[in-house]
Structure formats: structure tokens, C-alpha cells
Amino acid sequence: MKKRYLILEDGTSFEGVSFGSDATKTGELIITSNINGYQETITNPIYHNQIVAFSQSSIGNIGINRKNYESIFSSIQGVVVNEYTDISINHLKKLSLGTFLKQREIPGIEGIDTRQLMKHINKNGVMKASIVDVNDEHAFNQLNATVLNNQQIQTVAINKPYLIPGSGKTIIVLDFGLKEGILRQLSKRNCNIVVLPWNSAYQDIINLDPEGIVLSTGPGNPLEVNEEVLKTIKLIQTKIPLFAMGLGHELFALANGAEIIKLGIGHHGSNHPIKKIITNQIIYANQSQDFAVKNNSTDLKNLITTHIDLINGTVQGLRHREYPAFTVQFSPDGAAGPNDSADIFDEFLESINSKRGQ
């Protein structure tokens, strides 16, 4: 039971107890309000280089199992929980969360009042944090001096294409640091999936003659993504039915002239009601966003807003007015989070059928 500290950029320090690895790590602190799905969260590449805190009071009680990985690697910088538990009766559990973190050299810290922490972050904004052994001046100086890497996509996305064979439609997935849930949903629907690097050229994509294209979720700031990617999206949406999520949605918006803003308080969790405007339905989905499409910044001649977050009013879905291209800000694949919107993948495949029937 080693005593350790979570220190924040603004000088705040929280005392806790170590679990997992004893490494000292630094990253942007984000807090998720998801009650379940911690394994999916800590293996989701969207949280690359971030320290993830859980507002849910008890974490670890189903261990780590073979089915819930969202990527093979986990590149988060730390896990902050209120209470770490290792009593599990889950039949799939092979590994405890603590052992998993130790294997991956990710530090964990428990005994932190994560709800208090969430209030603090919501009040003072997103900031850097470290998990350290001593909370002295030197530690704070080091934290403040750390410049966070902005090459997130380059680090977590693949740089060589691969194929997941299927007997159905050929779908290209552009990998911006995708979570496996996207591939799982497409696999379930028998798609023949070609995963390409995020910066693939337009002509290389077209040469593969796909029936549809998916822009994946991913980490980092959409405004720092290469301009060439936007040009590719702009061309490709006119040729092939397109569906995008998360970072892909933000890039699609940028390519079509909308503005992106960084949210003062990012949202991570699945507790926000999202309105599907066309049918006036309310759905819940896992959201992990620090950026959003600015309201009323979309060129109405180009884009229709299809989904809206009812708590903070952010744009949650867009659709092109002229082409079968639509996007959502949230993760519809239900890992972690509700499955309310998983049938958006059916909608995508149906729009491909429809385009083909023309």
C-alpha cells in the first residue's frame, strides 16, 4: 500500500494509494462518468496519453477479459479511481485490473474523491496532471514544464493497411486511432473490411473500389490534422457513401466548412440525452469529446444537423445535403455504453444499397 499523489497543473494535490504500476506519468486529465466499461475506456486509443479518472465510485470489479479490448495496446498514462476492487465473479475474468496496469506499466491511484475531482475540473477547466511519489515543488515544476505530444494520431493509428475478410460489402475504414468496436460492428454485418492509414491518398482509396467508407474515431485535436486529409474527405464524399464518428465527424465538418471549438469542459460518459432530430427520439450513447462542431457554424446549404446534445447543446450528428454522407460525434458501437444507436451501422449499409440501386 504505497502512498502516492495525483497532482494537477493548477497546484492542487490529491493523496491516494498506488495500484497497478509504480511509474510516474503525466498527461491531460479527463474524467469519465461511465458507470461500466472501464476496460473499453482504458484501451480506447482516443485516450492516448491521457490520465483517465472514473467518477463511478468502484472500479475493477469485473477484472479484465478477452472480449472487451478496444485496442491491443493501451496507451493511457494513468487510471484514477475512488475505490479499486479486485473481487470478481465474472466468468471471463482472467486478469485483475491491477495486474493489467502493472503489465502495461500504467500507474493507478485509488482513494481519490473522483467526484470532487470532477467538480474541480468542471470549474477550472481541462488541465495536465501527474501521478507521482512526492508532491513537492519539483514535481509541480516538472508537470508544468511538460509539453504534451500532439502527434496522437500518428502514434496510435496504423501505418500499413490490413484486411478483415468478410463475405459482404467492401468497406474502407480510415484509421485515425480506431476502437475495435467499429470493426466489430462491421464484422457482425459481414463486411469485407479494409483498414487504411488515416493519411491515405484519395486515388489509393478509390482504386480499391470500396462500396462505403468509414472515418474512425481517434485522439487529439482535429484542427491539427493535415489539410490533405480534409481535401480527401471532400472528394470522397461525392463518390462513395460515407459514415464517420468522433474525430472523423469533426474532420468531415471541417472539410465542409464548419468550425470546430475546444470545449471548456469535455464530455466523457454516456449520461447525456441526445436528440435525433428527424424522429424526435432520445438516445444515449458513449461520448468522448473534448472538441465539438460549433453550433450555427455549419453552412446550411451543405450540412443538416441531425443530432443534438440536450445537456450542453453541442452538435452530435451531421449529414450532407447532396451526398449520402453522415456522421455522429458519439460512439455508436456500444463499447462501452448503450446500444441505442448501434443500428446506425445498418443505416449506413442500407444507404449503400440505396445508392447502388440508383
Added chain:
Amino acid sequence: MSKVVIDSMAMQRALTRITYEIIERNKGINNLVLVGIKTRGVYLAKRIQNRLEQLENTSVPIVELDVTKYRDDNKDKEKTNNQVAFSENNIDINNQNIVLIDDVLYTGRTVRAALGAINELGRPNRISLAVLIDRGHRELPIRADFVGKNIPSSQKEKIQVLVNEIDGKDVVEIE
């Protein structure tokens, strides 16, 4: 034995997609008039109208059409002669873009009758056809512009579209 080919979720999705496709191909909703063919087509048209209104905050005019009088297999011509085909007769369809909406596209004879009826009312800019199901077996050179689902079927089979408004549930069954 009847088999469900489209459940309620899939029907909602199909109507949602058709709505977006109408916006795509019509380049917005200006000059749009929806014509629902009685009986089920009217309810589908109303749902599409609702969806368009949700998205664009504008109500697109909708007309109900009873094609009995115009059918080529109408044997009782005298009796139906005085029937009113359109629910609204004072609507101006000249230069409008009409989307004709029906539940199932089969021989194409219903659609031909509808075209005949519209023809008597005026000269629209364009008429397109949206159907929930296209089951093939056309007897006339007619095709749909917006299709919920293609269901290749045998002529012996019966395809039934049920809608919540009058049948109490949304489902498409084949038997």
C-alpha cells in the same frame, strides 16, 4: 406462415433514409408536394412529412390520393365516376416537384393510375416515386426513385405492410 421481413426499427430507418434522400435529390424542400396513395401510402407520406418538418421547420403540403377511378381494372366505372380522387382539389401542382408515396410497388398499375390522376390536375415539374417495398414483377415500364427495401418475391407470395396508425404495429410480412 408469415415471416417478418421488416420490423418496426427497420421501417423507421427506411423512412428516415428516404426523407434524407428526398432532400438530397430535390436539393432542399422547395416546391415539394407529397402525394400519398390510399390507404397505407398516406400514413407513410405523413411520416415523411413529419420528418421533413423536424429537420427543416417547414411543413410540406401533403395530398391524399384515391386512385380507384383511374385504375385500368376498374370495372364499375359509372359508380366511381363521381368519386373525388384528391383530398384537396385546390392545391396547385403546376411546376411543383411531386413525390408519390405508396407502400408496395408491384405491377406498377397503381402508380400508372396515380400518374393519370395527377395528370388531370396539372403539370408538375417532376414526379418521383417513393415506396417502402419494391417486390418486382412489373407489368408497366415504371420504377421507383426511393426504395425502402427491395424484396424479390414470387407472385404466389403475399406481402403485407402494416402501419401503426391503423394496424396497431409497424411491420412488413411475407407469406
